[in-house]
Amino acid sequence: MTDTIAMLKPDNFKVIKDAYLGGLLQLSENKPLNFNSDLTNCIHKIRQQGANKVVKLHIPNDKDEDWRFTNLSDLQMQDWHLAKENKLNTSVLDGFILPEASHSRLVFVNGFYSPNLSDISALDDHNIYLGNLTNLDSDKTAKISQYLSKNEPENEVFTALNSAGITDAFVIWIKANTIVNLPIHLLHLTARDNFPSFTQPRILVIGDANSRLNFIEYYGAVTSGCSDSAKQEYYLTNVVTEIHLEDNAQVNHTRIQRESGDTFHLAKTNVFQARNSQYNINEVSLGSKLYRHNLHINQEGEQTETNLNGLTMLQGRQIGDTHSEVSLSKPHGIVNQLHKFIIDDSGRGVFNGKVCVPKLAQLTNASQLNRNLLLSSKARINTKPELQITADNVKCAHGATVSQLEVDEIFYLRSRGLNEYDARHLLIDAFAAEIIDKIPYNSLKQRLTQCIACRTLD
Numbered sequence: 484m485t486d487t488i489a490m491l492k493p494d495n496f497k498v499i500k501d502a503y504l505g506g507l508l509q510l511s512e513n514k515p516l517n518f519n520s521d522l523t524n525c526i527h528k529i530r531q532q533g534a535n536k537v538v539k540l541h542i543p544n545d546k547d548e549d550w551r552f553t554n555l556s557d558l559q560m561q562d563w564h565l566a567k568e569n570k571l572n573t574s575v576l577d578g579f580i581l582p583e584a585s586h587s588r589l590v591f592v593n594g595f596y597s598p599n600l601s602d603i604s605a606l607d608d609h610n611i612y613l614g615n616l617t618n619l620d621s622d623k624t625a626k627i628s629q630y631l632s633k634n635e636p637e638n639e640v641f642t643a644l645n646s647a648g649i650t651d652a653f654v655i656w657i658k659a660n661t662i663v664n665l666p667i668h669l670l671h672l673t674a675r676d677n678f679p680s681f682t683q684p685r686i687l688v689i690g691d692a693n694s695r696l697n698f699i700e701y702y703g704a705v706t707s708g709c710s711d712s713a714k715q716e717y718y719l720t721n722v723v724t725e726i727h728l729e730d731n732a733q734v735n736h737t738r739i740q741r742e743s744g745d746t747f748h749l750a751k752t753n754v755f756q757a758r759n760s761q762y763n764i765n766e767v768s769l770g771s772k773l774y775r776h777n778l779h780i781n782q783e784g785e786q787t788e789t790n791l792n793g794l795t796m797l798q799g800r801q802i803g804d805t806h807s808e809v810s811l812s813k814p815h816g817i818v819n820q821l822h823k824f825i826i827d828d829s830g831r832g833v834f835n836g837k838v839c840v841p842k843l844a845q846l847t848n849a850s851q852l853n854r855n856l857l858l859s860s861k862a863r864i865n866t867k868p869e870l871q872i873t874a875d876n877v878k879c880a881h882g883a884t885v886s887q888l889e890v891d892e893i894f895y896l897r898s899r900g901l902n903e904y905d906a907r908h909l910l911i912d913a914f915a916a917e918i919i920d921k922i923p924y925n926s927l928k929q930r931l932t933q934c935i936a937c938r939t940l941d
Contacts, residue, residue: 501541503559504640508537510565510681511648521624522616526649529632533646540640549638552833552865553775553804558747561717566593566673566680575672575705576600583924584668584699589613589653591671592705594682596653605665612656613667623656630689630727633755639777642751645683645723652685655698659691659729666737666924667698671720673743674705679717686724690732690760697735697923700724704743704770716745723751728760730784737922738766741934744799746771751779758784758813765921766793767931768803769938778807782844785813793822794918797830797862798938804833811844818849823918825911826855826862827939837869838879845874851881856914858888858939911939 499505512534516526542559543550569592580588586605590597596615603613612623619627632646657663671684690696702720720742728734742748748771754762768774780789795803809818824832834853855864868881888910896906915935922928 499538504537504540504542504644507563507644507681508534508647510563511644511683514565514648514650517615517617517651521621522619522627525628525631526616529646529649532632533643533649536637536643537640537647540638540643543640549806549835552831553773553802555773557772558719561679561719563681563719564676564678566682566718567676568595569593569674569676571597571600571672571674571705573600579670579672579701579703581666581668581699581924581926583926584666587665588668588670591653591669591684592674593676593680594684606663606667608661610658610661611663612654615651615653617651619654630725631687633725633727633753634781635753636779639751641721641749642723642777645685645721645751648683649685652687654687654689655696656689657691657694657696660693661691662695663697665697667696669698669700671700671702672705673703673718673720673746675716676718679719681719682721684720684722686722688724688726688734690728690734692729692731694729694732696733697737699737699739699924699927701739701741702748703741704746706743716743717747718743718745719747719749721749723753726752726754726762728754728756728762730757731759732757733761734763735923736762736764737924737927738764739927739931740768740770740774742771744770744772748774750776752776754780756780756782756784756787756789759786760784761788763790764792765918767918767922768793768795769931769934771801773802775804776806778805780807780809782809782811782813782816786815787813788817789819791818791820791822792918792921794825794915795823795832796825796915796935796938797832798827799830800828801830802833803830806835808837808839809849810839811847812841813843814845814847816844816847816849818847818851820851821918822853823914824853824855824864825858825915825935826864827858829859829861830863832864834864834866834883835869836867836881837871838881840870840872840874840877840879842873842875845876847874847877847879849877849879853883855883855885856887856911857885858911908936908939912936
């Protein structure tokens with residue numbers, strides 16, 4: 484990735500100035516296509532628009548306001564290669580399978596669907612579509628352009644890179660008036676390759692009117708020992724998830740990031756909510772060398788409700804960066820956001836949360852809070868909660884707190900018979916539990932609680 488790369492597109496003969504980004508774009512475009520021929524024009528347009536945006540952009544650096552505290556220089560030291568398909572046996576699933584979704588699980592290894600590791604026998608319902616773009620029926624094919632790559636921002640280079648390289652997408656489509664009680668578990672695993680590997684998953688979730696869906700988006704690594712540990716096994720995950728909720732639809736989204744300690748995980752979640760819809764996300768990030776999640780909620784209908792809960796835990800020299808934006812456009816919107824960081828060693832957290840309430844969004848009720856627990860004198864947090872309000876009849880509040888473990892609290896617990904070690908960990912567990920307990924799956928809550936306890940061992 485060292486030379487300037489000419490983009491030989493039918494409507495774009497520009498030269499990209501960022502040679503490294505050009506190399507990533509070239510990799511993205513070289514992946515074989517896999518979609519229904521009826522979608523050729525739609526996919527070509529998305530790829531073209533993505534490439535045109537990439538040409539105008541560059542790898543973010545500290546001069547870009549949204550990336551001021553997130554350094555990507557380590558990412559640019561790697562020579563990335565497209566991830567290869569890897570056939571794994573079922574033993575790799577130990578520690579990943581969730582009893583609540585044992586028969587509603589879809590597994591992807593290095594970005595490729597793995598039928599032998601998947602089990603969707605409990606989801607044999609004609610009202611649920613689970614599959615890729617290739618197998619869409621004619622009715623869904625005709626509608627897909629309304630949802631795929633809708634209103635993508637001009638300045639998000641990694642989202643544009645994903646769209647420029649889109650060759651397929653995994654689709655969850657719930658028909659109107661359908662309630663799916665079982666959680667759909669999308670398990671994304673990376674198995675080590677001989678070279679630093681690069682994957683770009685694309686997920687599209689559509690809930691038609693009056694539908695209900697629970698799904699788990701999980702990212703992990705196939706490796707010996709704790710997946711969080713750094714093992715000089717570099718890979719880059721650049722994922723885009725799009726969620727569309729029609730009138731009165733509801734999605735409960737659990738997002739878990741437990742990648743390898745050498746991973747760069749870049750994610751975009753774009754949510755569109757129609758009237759009376761509800762979107763809930765419970766997000767936990769524990770792994771990866773660098774984690775960046777851009778979460779954008781578009782409340783496009785009246786009486787929409789959004790609940791955003793997140794926990795990021797960092798140690799060593801990990802970087803965790805959450806940028807969220809909730810854009811309201813109609814009255815009676817509800818927004819509740821709580822994001823927590825637990826940071827140890829020389830870890831660095833970044834939180835930028837924005838809630839935009841224009842004049843049309845009267846009677847909005849919005850609350851945003853970022854709470855941070857620093858366990859080391861070298862730990863850092865850069866936090867910027869924002870409210871942009873032009874409506875005059877709203878109830879909105881935001882805030883941020885930064886603290887260490889309170890000496891008085893430790894003293895109180897020790898006075899009740901606990902030693903200092905147990906007192907510290909009880910306080911850390913309690914801080915994390917406010918988010919963990921919101922996850923509706925007991926097996927996953929238990930595993931995450933154990934992982935947090937392990938990571939905070941002295």
